[in-house]
Amino acid sequence: MPKVTIDGKEIEVEAGANLIEAARRLGIEIPHYCYHPGLSIAGQCRLCMVDIDKAPRPTIACNTLAADGMVVHTETDRVKETRRSIMEFHLINHPLDCPVCDQAGECWLQIYYMKHGLYDPRMTDEKVHKPKAVPLGPHVMLDAERCILCSRCVRFCDEITGTGELGIFSRGDRSEIGLFPGQDLENNYSGNVVDICPVGALTDRDFRFQVRVWYLDTTKSICPGCARGCNIDVHVNRKRPHHAGGRRVARLKPRFNDAVNAWWICDVGRYGFGSVDDESRIRFARQRGQDLTRDDALGLVIAALRDHAPDEIAILASADLANEDLFALRRLAEHRGIRQVAFRVPPATPAADDDFLLRADRHPNSRGAEIIGLDGDAAAILARCRAGSIKVLWVIGHDITAAGWPARDVADALEHVGSIIYTGTNDNGTSALATLVLPLAAWVERDGTFTNFLGRVQRFRAAVEPLGDALAGWDLFGRVLGALGGPVAGGRAELWFRELARTVPAFDGLSYQSIGDGGAMLAGAAPTTAPEPPARRANAAASVAEVSR
Amino acid sequence: MAETVLMRNFGRADSHTLASYRGAGGYAAWDKAQTMEPAALVDEVKKSNLRGLGGAGFPTGMKWSFIPKSHTGPVYLVVNADEGEPGTFKDRYLLERDPHALVEGMLITARAIRSALGFVYIRGEYVQPWRRFSAAVKEAHDAGLLGRGFDIVVHRGAGAYICGEETGLLSSLEGKKGWPKIKPPFPAIKGAFGQPTIVNNVETLCCVPPIIERGAAWFAGLGTKTQGGTRMYSVSGRVKQPGVYEASVSITLRQLIERAGGVSGTGRLKAVVPGGGSAAILTADEIDVVMDVDGCRGAGTMIGSAGVIVMDESVSIPEALLVLARFYAHESCGQCTPCRESTGWIEKMVHRIVEGHGRKDDLDTILDVAKRGGGTTICAFYDGAIGPYISYIEKFRGEFEALCRS
Numbered sequence: 001m002p003k004v005t006i007d008g009k010e011i012e013v014e015a016g017a018n019l020i021e022a023a024r025r026l027g028i029e030i031p032h033y034c035y036h037p038g039l040s041i042a043g044q045c046r047l048c049m050v051d052i053d054k055a056p057r058p059t060i061a062c063n064t065l066a067a068d069g070m071v072v073h074t075e076t077d078r079v080k081e082t083r084r085s086i087m088e089f090h091l092i093n094h095p096l097d098c099p100v101c102d103q104a105g106e107c108w109l110q111i112y113y114m115k116h117g118l119y120d121p122r123m124t125d126e127k128v129h130k131p132k133a134v135p136l137g138p139h140v141m142l143d144a145e146r147c148i149l150c151s152r153c154v155r156f157c158d159e160i161t162g163t164g165e166l167g168i169f170s171r172g173d174r175s176e177i178g179l180f181p182g183q184d185l186e187n188n189y190s191g192n193v194v195d196i197c198p199v200g201a202l203t204d205r206d207f208r209f210q211v212r213v214w215y216l217d218t219t220k221s222i223c224p225g226c227a228r229g230c231n232i233d234v235h236v237n238r239k240r241p242h243h244a245g246g247r248r249v250a251r252l253k254p255r256f257n258d259a260v261n262a263w264w265i266c267d268v269g270r271y272g273f274g275s276v277d278d279e280s281r282i283r284f285a286r287q288r289g290q291d292l293t294r295d296d297a298l299g300l301v302i303a304a305l306r307d308h309a310p311d312e313i314a315i316l317a318s319a320d321l322a323n324e325d326l327f328a329l330r331r332l333a334e335h336r337g338i339r340q341v342a343f344r345v346p347p348a349t350p351a352a353d354d355d356f357l358l359r360a361d362r363h364p365n366s367r368g369a370e371i372i373g374l375d376g377d378a379a380a381i382l383a384r385c386r387a388g389s390i391k392v393l394w395v396i397g398h399d400i401t402a403a404g405w406p407a408r409d410v411a412d413a414l415e416h417v418g419s420i421i422y423t424g425t426n427d428n429g430t431s432a433l434a435t436l437v438l439p440l441a442a443w444v445e446r447d448g449t450f451t452n453f454l455g456r457v458q459r460f461r462a463a464v465e466p467l468g469d470a471l472a473g474w475d476l477f478g479r480v481l482g483a484l485g486g487p488v489a490g491g492r493a494e495l496w497f498r499e500l501a502r503t504v505p506a507f508d509g510l511s512y513q514s515i516g517d518g519g520a521m522l523a524g525a526a527p528t529t530a531p532e533p534p535a536r537r538a539n540a541a542a543s544v545a546e547v548s549r
Numbered sequence: 550m551a552e553t554v555l556m557r558n559f560g561r562a563d564s565h566t567l568a569s570y571r572g573a574g575g576y577a578a579w580d581k582a583q584t585m586e587p588a589a590l591v592d593e594v595k596k597s598n599l600r601g602l603g604g605a606g607f608p609t610g611m612k613w614s615f616i617p618k619s620h621t622g623p624v625y626l627v628v629n630a631d632e633g634e635p636g637t638f639k640d641r642y643l644l645e646r647d648p649h650a651l652v653e654g655m656l657i658t659a660r661a662i663r664s665a666l667g668f669v670y671i672r673g674e675y676v677q678p679w680r681r682f683s684a685a686v687k688e689a690h691d692a693g694l695l696g697r698g699f700d701i702v703v704h705r706g707a708g709a710y711i712c713g714e715e716t717g718l719l720s721s722l723e724g725k726k727g728w729p730k731i732k733p734p735f736p737a738i739k740g741a742f743g744q745p746t747i748v749n750n751v752e753t754l755c756c757v758p759p760i761i762e763r764g765a766a767w768f769a770g771l772g773t774k775t776q777g778g779t780r781m782y783s784v785s786g787r788v789k790q791p792g793v794y795e796a797s798v799s800i801t802l803r804q805l806i807e808r809a810g811g812v813s814g815t816g817r818l819k820a821v822v823p824g825g826g827s828a829a830i831l832t833a834d835e836i837d838v839v840m841d842v843d844g845c846r847g848a849g850t851m852i853g854s855a856g857v858i859v860m861d862e863s864v865s866i867p868e869a870l871l872v873l874a875r876f877y878a879h880e881s882c883g884q885c886t887p888c889r890e891s892t893g894w895i896e897k898m899v900h901r902i903v904e905g906h907g908r909k910d911d912l913d914t915i916l917d918v919a920k921r922g923g924g925t926t927i928c929a930f931y932d933g934a935i936g937p938y939i940s941y942i943e944k945f946r947g948e949f950e951a952l953c954r955s
Contacts, residue, residue, distance in 0.1 A: 043731035044884045046925050057924045063731050085921035089890040122914050125897040149883065168726065168883065171709070173893035175883030 002068040007075060019061035019072055020048055030074055031083065031112050033090075033198045034150040035062035038263045039159055045150050047086045047112070051076045058082050080116070087117035093128045093173055094199075095145045103200030105213040109148070128173045136166075137185030139205055139267060140194055144176040147201035153177060153193035160264065161356070162535030163187040177201065188354055191270045192263070195253060206271055207251045210244040211237045219463035220255060220517055222450050224320060224443045225269030227361040229452035229519075230254065230261035232269075234444050234463040247277040248464045249444055257518055260456065262530040266358045275442070280426040282439035283468025294469040297438050298476075302483045304392045304419060304436075305336055314340035314381045314390045317374045318397035318424075319363035322448030323457065324496035325473025326365070326372045327504070328489070329396075332477050333374075335486035340384065342376035343369045346404030355534040359453060364443075368451035371506045371522065379405075385413035394421040396473075397440070401429030423476065440473060441466035447493040448472065449515065455525030457507070459515050552771060554759050554779050555752065556795045559646045565681045567688040570649035576694065578758035582657040585761075590661035594757065596765035598777030603629055603713075603750030604825065604853045605929070606776075606842035615737035616662050616745045625746040626659050626667040627722065627736075628754060630682075631706050631713035633672060635826030635876060636856030639781035640751040642793050644671070644678035647755070648685035652694065652701070654754030657761055659699045662747050666700055670718050673706040710880035714928045715748040716740075717882065728884045729928035752781060772798040776841040786859035787814040798841035798852075802831070805840060806859060814861035820945070821860065824853030826873050827933025829940035830866075850936070866945040867903050867952055870937060874899040877934040887922035888931035894918065895938055907953040912942055 003012045006023050013022045020030045021037065033045035041063050049058035053071040058079055061072075073079065091109065098104040130144035154166045154177065165183040168175050179185060185193070194204045216235040223230040233253045237244060244250060252273055254265040275281070285297030292300075305313060315338060317329055333341050343366070351360045369375065382405060384390050393414075400410050414420060414433055422434035425442045445466040451457050466472070471479070474489075474496045482488040489499035494512050501507040506522045514520050521527055532540075558564045558573050570576070582590060595610030616624055628651065632640040643651060655667045671679045683703050689695045704722055711717040712727040719741045721727035740746025756778055760768045769777035776798050782805055785791045789810030796805065802823055812818045818833040823840065829850035831838065838848040845852040860869065878896035883889040895918060898911045919935040926932070942949055 041731065043927060044886065046886050049925070060731075063733075082921075082925065086886060086925065089886045089922070092890050092894055123894060125894065125901065128893060148886065149889065170883070171711075172878055172881035172883045173889050175889060 002066045002070070004066045004068075004070045004072060006072045013066050015065075017066050019050060019064045019066055022066040023061070023072070023074060028074055030061045031116055032062060033108060033148055034152060036152050036155075036196055036263075039152060039155040039196075042151050042155065045086070045090070045148065047083060047090075049079055049082045049086070050074050051079050083112075083116040084119050087113055088119055088122075090148050091117070091121075092123040093145070094148070095127065097146070097200075101143075101146065101200040102203045102208050102213070103146075103197075107200055108198035130174075130176050135205065136179055136202075137190050139190050139271065140185050141203050141205050141208060142177060143201050143203070144178075146199050147177055148199055149175050149177070150198060152196045152198070153202060156189075156193050156196060157185070157187070159535050160192070160533040161187045161189050162533070162538050166193075188266045188268060188358060189264060189356065191267050192254070192265070196263070204251065210247070211240055211250050212243075215239040215243070216250055217463070219444070219461050221252075221444065221460040221463065222364065222458045223252065223265055223269040223272075224364040224450070224460075225266070225272045225362065226357075226359040227363060227366055227453035228261065228357050228359050229364055229450050229456060229458050230265045230269060230357060231257035231458065231518075232265060234273075236444070236463045238464065249273050249276050258530055259518065259528045260452070260458075260530055261357055264357065264533075266354065266356070268358055273444070275426050276444055278426060280428070281442075281467055282424065282427055282431065282437060283470065285436070285438045285469060287436050294438075294471075297436060298479055298483070300436050301394075301421060301438065301480050304421065305332075305338075305480065306484060308391050310337040310339065312389065312391040313338045313394070314384065314392070315342075315394045316345060316378060316381065316396060316398055316400065317341060317343040317369060319343050319361075319366040319369045320397050320443075321365060321369070321473045322443075322446075322460075322493070323365065323368040323372065323451055323500060323507070324448050324493045325477060326369050326374055327500040328474040328477035328481065328496055330372055330374060331486060332481040332484070335481060335484060340376060340381050340390070341374050342378035342381055343374050345378050345398045345400060348402055348404050350404065356531060361453065364450040364452070367453050367455060368449075368457075371451065372500070372504060382409060382413050385417050388416045390416070391418040392421065393417045393419075394423065395430050395434070397424040399428035399430045401433065425470070438476065439466075439468060439470035440476065441470040445470065446472035446475075448474075449493075449497060449512075451522065452519075452528075454528045455506075455522040456519045456528055457510055457515055457522060458519035459512060459517070552779065553795055554768075554771070555643065555650075555755055555781055556647075556793070558650070559642070564646050565648055565685065567649060567685070567692060570647070575649055575758075576653055578762040579653050579656050579694070582660055582761050587661050587663055590657060590761065593765045594661070594760060597756075597760045597768040598765075598772060598775065599753065599756050599760060599768065600776045600842055601750055602752040602756070602780050602855070604634060604827075604851075606852060609749065609753055612737065612749075613658070613662050613747055615735070616747065617738060620745050623666065623744045624662055624664040625741045625744055626655060626662060626664040627715075627719065627741055627746055627748045628655060628667065628669040628751060629713060629715060629718055629748055630669050630671040630675070630678070630751045631718055632675070632751070632854075633710040633713045634854040634856055635873065636783060636785055636822060636858040637825050637854040638783045638785075639793050639855070641675055641678050642781070643751050643755050644675065644682045646681075648682040649689065650755045650758060651682065651751055652685055652689045654757040655701060656694065656699060657757050658747070658749065658754055664747070665698060666702065668702045668704055668722055668741065670704050670706060670712070670722055672713075673708045679703065679705055709882070710876075711882040711928075711930060714930060717928065718748065719746065726882075728882050729930070731927050773839065773841045773844070775843050780855055782840065782855045782857055784809040784857045784859065786857075787812055787861040787864065788859045789813045796840075798839075800840050802836040802838050802840055802857070805857060806836065809857075809859075812859060812861050815863050817862045819860045819862045819864055820866065822856070822858040822937075823848075824851045825856035826858075826876065827851070827936050828853045829936040830944060832944055850940070853933075865903075866941055866948050867899065870941040871896075871899045871903050873934075873937045877930075881930065881934075885926040885928075885931070887925045888934070891918050891922050892931070892934060902949060902952050905952060905954075907949070909950060909953045911953065912946065912949055916942055
């Protein structure tokens, strides 16, 4: 393994690491635009110049592999002067419209100008004008004047999704990013080009003009959009609640995790958070349309579970619930002897896996629900409802009126059930028919863990307060359990997780500390890596075909 | 006057045909080369002191020897016929008048580097050269010269100067946008379609058959100590007989202008560009320079593609610079930031000066911008552009200042 010296500090890196990565490990940031660790080396922004002993002039760090004995300097006068020049070149045709640019505050032109530029502008001629506010697809807006032509977005579409919608057209300072004729940037990963755009050229149509980024807070989380469990950051706007029409969650951004999603997330997940701040959110409990206090509502649930025989009660749990919630629910079912518990309600339109991250199972915690032991037969429960044997049906999150079951069967079942309790975050067809409705906190409003389809347990954290009287699942089920005299783990999600780890062997040895930010595997599950991007798989297949021909 | 080597067949009737070429002893070098080992061919070319005639002047034999010996896959020979350097028009003559010399040069080179496939990338605007060369390839094929271990694919460019840069050419040949590639890897290691590739200029390869036929020592003796042979100088501008002149690379610029009939227009020389648009300009006092790679380098300019542009005293240097500044702004591929942004910026400043709206500090800004960008890009395009930016202003500053507001 090569040993290099960067700014006087020695480090050993794996063969194939470039100087930007080697320096990063020493805590030295070599400024760059076009380089991205997930993409091929383009070497065109020319900002990452460093001095290497014995080299006649500064060299780009991105295309230089760390070699044994190499001595690198990132802060010589010559390097600093070169950076200043490159920054000037990057900015001469840039519109400098930061006050109206969504990227302001997280723009690498701003950051690097302050850090490495600070020259006196000399460009007094008319700037080159290019198209502005061009929609590239459903999610991405292009401002070609702000673009520094780093080509990251083009390489993303070529090398990750393999969809190739984008190109750089024309030449010289008239060069601009654009769509190939007849194409739209509408692949399921299009939002990632906004993340990797270092400037304000590509912005998110969903986020544009909603809130300035410096008002946002960031919380580490897990995408609840499917069974993959992509690592994300939730950006919430608490400081300017009057902006963005009161939407608290401003956007979701991928969070790097080499074991799950690398740098990327899909658009289904990225733009799937709308329900959190939607009108349909249930804020308070209600009985047949009349608001109830939380305690009164819980009292009614407790009474229903206490006053009916266990085989007259059925629970349709949800794989949207956290492991902690599911474990509390399991405790409750065990305590009351309720055996009719299931969570797999078939979707009306079955989804399919896409070719990269998105899973057909659009729930984040099916594996958790399965292992915690709630995997009963939902269809049998429906049949028992229709037969009139179920007096209390507790539906959590599902809309069984819009599920993949025949509507007539569902209507028939609901007619025969004495009391329907609905617990969920948002109203739907089922909550409209329910006798009793209790609000649940959305995933961004509470702490917890999901277990992804490969058995990786990952933590998500509360980014905002629950709305109204909404409770986290573990809290709601725990309160009912406590009132019925059952064993309650405690008043925090983490305490329920500890109890889960003690009780369910697959979770043995796991704790919030050991899970950390990157997740941890269930006992016996093989370690995971992020899947190969479709474009790379296609290339690999092509070269195999080439060789065998 | 030195021997005529490259233009030896230009005067023959139907010189572009196989019959004519054979009649002049053509393909004898190929017959000889087939009796030689590839390593011996490389060695012969090394000893001949042949240097690339497309612009960079890199020793040809040495370039050939960079192909990895251990490589077992295909090796490609790519001929750069994308002649686009301002003031250069020699390859056009070769392709039109002696296309079989290139075919023969390619056959020998392919044997030397063990290539089974060659590509000839012809400038899109060169229609007649393309027709003539394609016909020669067909003739050679029909005659069994090609198609027996080596084949030639003729590829037409689409009119971009940058595709004459060797790796820009390779990108374009591969069907991509004609953007130069970052080095390393160099083409000899990973070139066209990811395979080891040698890219040579038309004129360079046309030197190969005579070298093999008549020996390295003979060829080396035609030139200077560090560069063998003759080359074709494209002489244009204010000379009485513009055209292509073949001469030993030991000729001086003064002699060359005399061969082209001397300065026309006012008859008084002001400046000369010795090696195509990207070469630094020389004043009338600097024309005793020897027109080989090292002679021009010593004079602070470059021989480049040997496109000689002569300017008499009536020529406005700022206007001449504007023509070139426009060219570079138009032709910059846009890949690297310094080149993409500053070619346009400099054009605007030069334009403003020529229009009479310049400020004296514009001149220092241009010089500073040009010097700062030098050596910071993927390819040599920008380093070529700054040759004129800097030399025109530094050598003729008074002319520019006269146009500027105080």
